[in-house]
Amino acid sequence: MRVIIQNAxxxxxxxxxGAHDLYLQDGVIEGVNLGGxxxxxxxxxxxxxxxxxxxLHAHLRxxxxxxxxxxxxxxxxxxxxxxxTVVSMANTTPPVDDPGVVASLIHKAERLGFARLRPAATLSxxxxxxxLTDFAALKDAGAVMITDDGVPVADGHLMRRxxxxxxxxxxxxxxxxxxxxxxxxxxxxxxxxxxxLGLPGNPVAAEAAMIYRDCEIAAMTGxxxxxxxxxxxxxxxxxxxxRAQGAPITCEVTPHHLTLTDAVLETFDPxxxxxxxxxxxxxxxxxxxxxxRGVVDSIGTDHAPxxxxxxxxxxxxxxxxxxxxxxxxxxxxxxxxxxDGLPLETLLHLLQAGPARVxxxxxxxxxxxxxxDLVVLDLEAERAVQPETFKSKAKFSPWEGLSLKGWPMLxxxxxxxxxxxx
Ligand code: DOR
Ligand code: ZN
Numbered sequence: 001m002r003v004i005i006q007n008a009x010x011x012x013x014x015x016x017x018g019a020h021d022l023y024l025q026d027g028v029i030e031g032v033n034l035g036g037x038x039x040x041x042x043x044x045x046x047x048x049x050x051x052x053x054x055x056l057h058a059h060l061r062x063x064x065x066x067x068x069x070x071x072x073x074x075x076x077x078x079x080x081x082x083x084x085t086v087v088s089m090a091n092t093t094p095p096v097d098d099p100g101v102v103a104s105l106i107h108k109a110e111r112l113g114f115a116r117l118r119p120a121a122t123l124s125x126x127x128x129x130x131x132l133t134d135f136a137a138l139k140d141a142g143a144v145m146i147t148d149d150g151v152p153v154a155d156g157h158l159m160r161r162x163x164x165x166x167x168x169x170x171x172x173x174x175x176x177x178x179x180x181x182x183x184x185x186x187x188x189x190x191x192x193x194x195x196x197l198g199l200p201g202n203p204v205a206a207e208a209a210m211i212y213r214d215c216e217i218a219a220m221t222g223x224x225x226x227x228x229x230x231x232x233x234x235x236x237x238x239x240x241x242x243r244a245q246g247a248p249i250t251c252e253v254t255p256h257h258l259t260l261t262d263a264v265l266e267t268f269d270p271x272x273x274x275x276x277x278x279x280x281x282x283x284x285x286x287x288x289x290x291x292x293r294g295v296v297d298s299i300g301t302d303h304a305p306x307x308x309x310x311x312x313x314x315x316x317x318x319x320x321x322x323x324x325x326x327x328x329x330x331x332x333x334x335x336x337x338x339x340d341g342l343p344l345e346t347l348l349h350l351l352q353a354g355p356a357r358v359x360x361x362x363x364x365x366x367x368x369x370x371x372x373d374l375v376v377l378d379l380e381a382e383r384a385v386q387p388e389t390f391k392s393k394a395k396f397s398p399w400e401g402l403s404l405k406g407w408p409m410l411x412x413x414x415x416x417x418x419x420x421x422x
Contacts, residue, residue, distance in 0.1 A: 042410065056298055059305065071088075072112055073392055086118070204279070215227070215238060227250070254324075274302075
């Protein structure tokens with residue numbers, strides 16, 4: 001199978017590589033301007049072609065919560081968002097703590113033809129925070145990351161043992177750094193908004209203190225620790241403190257923590273309820289600055305779909321989580337690149353080479369022989385967020401109706417079309 005993408009304006013995190021006819025053959029990039037016969041032709045005139053994005057953090061809900069999302073809907077949604085690779089979180093029902101489940105997820109995803117699935121497995125059996133899972137067997141089955149994401153690892157000793165074990169097997173540990181004791185039953189950021197609304201608050205200290213502990217354990221053990229969804233200025237300052245000392249840590253920020261403040265909770269709409277919670281304008285400004293200064297390694301979506309019925313409950317009862325994988329690029333392109341002067345290269349880096357480096361995967365490029373995982377982006381056309389058109393089962397969005405630029409038009413995975421707009 002040989003494919004040509006004509007007039008492909010090639011750009012990635014390293015810069016602008018000019019407009020070329022790009023050839024894909026049997027799932028890999030063949031080269032540019034080669035000529036010869038092709039089986040399929042696509043025209044990318046006026047658009048940008050870039051390596052498909054990598055998401056190290058998405059909740060796809062399989063097995064067991066398929067009413068919220070399943071592999072087919074979640075990986076189709078990912079492809080629609082321009083993602084070619086997704087690391088699925090393991091806080092499913094049952095949790096992904098068993099090599100057989102890892103293998104079956106991979107097997108199932110391969111036949112779907114959407115984004116590639118690289119599953120994470122849990123750190124503790126049953127997500128209970130008491131006993132480690134069998135990292136070696138989980139890795140053999142195909143798990144690429146160890147994380148209890150969704151549930152903080154309360155026991156520092158268990159985290160230490162997990163780091164030692166992960167180091168032995170070259171696995172990355174992703175944390176959900178919130179101190180459960182400090183977090184209590186907080187449902188939104190603790191501050192003026194929580195006080196005004198009379199809702200239980202979750203203080204920044206819960207995040208900052210746990211990030212400190214997790215970085216300290218990373219430094220002590222030498223294990224590769226990825227701090228997920230840093231939401232606050234103080235949390236990011238702790239990350240910077242440890243990075244400056246050369247600790248083996250990396251960190252992630254999410255689209256929602258970069259764009260929404262806790263003021264949106266004044267609506268009392270649990271659509272905005274997420275853990276860690278949305279913070280303040282000062283936190284957003286600091287996170288954006290950290291992105292600009294190269295402190296952040298990856299943007300992970302933390303796509304966390306729930307059913308409408310669950311999200312229609314009250315602020316205390318509704319589950320935490322925001323579905324966002326289909327709007328991540330247009331949202332960040334519009335608000336950070338167009339709206340706030342962030343270089344496009346930086347945004348692309350955080351969705352491509354950045355996450356690849358976190359995982360020690362090869363960095364995606366346009367070189368011949370590289371996997372033909374690509375996305376065609378339209379940076380000009382402006383379109384409103386229409387959740388009813390989402391591939392995700394969660395057809396609602398905090399950004400509904402917002403007019404955005406930068407929509408993915410076409411996503412290739414292994415040289416095949418995994419998503420086409422319209
Ligand atoms: O908002 C969140 N949603 N935070 C988490 O930690 C878990 C996630 C989920 O699984 O829904
Ligand atoms: Zn998560």
